[in-house]
Amino acid sequence: MNMSAIHALARPEVPALPAYNAGLSSQAVRARYGVSEIARLASNENPFGASPAVARALVDLALQVGTYPDANCSALRAAIAQRSGARPEEVVIGNGSEDILQMLCQAFLSPGDRVLTQRPAFGLHEIYPRMMGAQVEALALTPALGFDIDAWCEALAHGPKLVMLANPSNPVGCMFDADEFARLLAAMPPATLLVLDEAYYEYARTAPGFPDALAALRAQQRPWIVLRTFSKAWGLAGLRVGYGIASDAALVQLLDRVRTPFNVNLAAQAAALAAWGDEAHMVHAVAETVRRRDAMAEALRAMAWPALRVAPSAANFLFIDLARPNGPVNEALLARGIIVKPWKEPGFESFIRVSIGTPEENARFLGALAEIASAPA
Numbered sequence: 001m002n003m004s005a006i007h008a009l010a011r012p013e014v015p016a017l018p019a020y021n022a023g024l025s026s027q028a029v030r031a032r033y034g035v036s037e038i039a040r041l042a043s044n045e046n047p048f049g050a051s052p053a054v055a056r057a058l059v060d061l062a063l064q065v066g067t068y069p070d071a072n073c074s075a076l077r078a079a080i081a082q083r084s085g086a087r088p089e090e091v092v093i094g095n096g097s098e099d100i101l102q103m104l105c106q107a108f109l110s111p112g113d114r115v116l117t118q119r120p121a122f123g124l125h126e127i128y129p130r131m132m133g134a135q136v137e138a139l140a141l142t143p144a145l146g147f148d149i150d151a152w153c154e155a156l157a158h159g160p161k162l163v164m165l166a167n168p169s170n171p172v173g174c175m176f177d178a179d180e181f182a183r184l185l186a187a188m189p190p191a192t193l194l195v196l197d198e199a200y201y202e203y204a205r206t207a208p209g210f211p212d213a214l215a216a217l218r219a220q221q222r223p224w225i226v227l228r229t230f231s232k233a234w235g236l237a238g239l240r241v242g243y244g245i246a247s248d249a250a251l252v253q254l255l256d257r258v259r260t261p262f263n264v265n266l267a268a269q270a271a272a273l274a275a276w277g278d279e280a281h282m283v284h285a286v287a288e289t290v291r292r293r294d295a296m297a298e299a300l301r302a303m304a305w306p307a308l309r310v311a312p313s314a315a316n317f318l319f320i321d322l323a324r325p326n327g328p329v330n331e332a333l334l335a336r337g338i339i340v341k342p343w344k345e346p347g348f349e350s351f352i353r354v355s356i357g358t359p360e361e362n363a364r365f366l367g368a369l370a371e372i373a374s375a376p377a
């Protein structure tokens with residue numbers, strides 16, 4: 001069967017979807033560029049890794065893998081609910097928070113429904129709505145690479161069915177503050193479902209003005225869900241656990257109907273519970289990462305690279321405008337074993353996103369950029 005025939009069998013939304021850009025693997029870069037030391041700075045992973053309690057929990061689990069996991073994630077939901085001031089029935093757990101993004105789109109979006117988001121954004125904020133046939137409107141950033149709150153308020157007033165809003169934003173790192181969040185909420189019609197993606201919450205929560213979103217949302221009537229993840233600050237990206245805290249149990253029950261019954265595996269549940277129990281490990285990793293991020297931003301701004309710009313970031317990465325096409329710079333970085341994420345969307349082909357890594361990785365990245373800056377073009 002040829003490609004057009006199989007495409008004709010598919011739901012019309014599917015062949016038109018862009019592929020998710022997961023980037024290059026370390027092995028692929030080693031093989032293609034012949035470099036041995038790789039600095040992985042493309043996926044916003046945590047260089048501190050997970051709490052040592054996670055490894056102990058996984059060892060204990062090794063003899064239990066023949067049993068199905070708890071389909072309701074009861075222990076993990078209870079632990080998250082307790083610390084977040086929610087009821088367990090208002091908490092949903094996913095195979096990564098991307099799983100919850102998919103459940104939300106499957107449960108709430110029909111062909112033609114309108115979804116509002118920002119561009120550039122996390123790829124799945126647009127891909128999953130389009131998978132369901134929804135119409136996605138994506139708002140631009142301000143010239144200073146921040147949220148355009150006026151444009152958001154105006155677009156919200158037109159009543160999208162669902163809003164995909166990330167605070168801080170990925171890939172930019174920009175955030176809106178508590179006053180701006182209040183303006184956004186006031187502009188939102190009562191029937192709009194707000195999906196607030198706080199994947200970088202733990203990095204941003206100590207930034208001046210960062211909103212206490214749960215408190216603000218609980219003080220109003222619109223339906224909402226706040227998404228957070230164990231992949232970033234908690235160091236569990238490889239095991240895939242994310243969670244959502246919803247406005248009410250009925251929303252979670254709808255997600256329960258569309259998710260796969262055992263969506264969070266045994267190891268993921270045990271690891272997340274162990275990580276959650278060692279908050280001090282996470283807090284230390286976050287504080288150190290924030291320090292390294294600010295030092296890296298300062299070093300970049302001081303670099304002899306004409307017109308280079310660094311977007312202010314409240315997350316564990318920096319979005320950098322190189323003021324020249326990112327392709328050749330990315331190639332030169334890969335040749336030195338450094339993997340970052342070059343942005344490909346129209347208007348952002350001069351940007352790269354770099355995650356904050358170990359001090360050695362960060363120094364290698366800065367050293368490589370300095371070399372590239374002084375190389376004859």
Ligand SMILES: *Cc1c(COP(=O)(O)O)cnc(C)c1O
Nearest residue numbers: 096097098122170199229231242
């Ligand atoms: C990393 C990321 C996620 C996905 O996290 P998982 O829990 O690993 O699926 C979701 N949203 C944003 C904005 C992210 O950057």
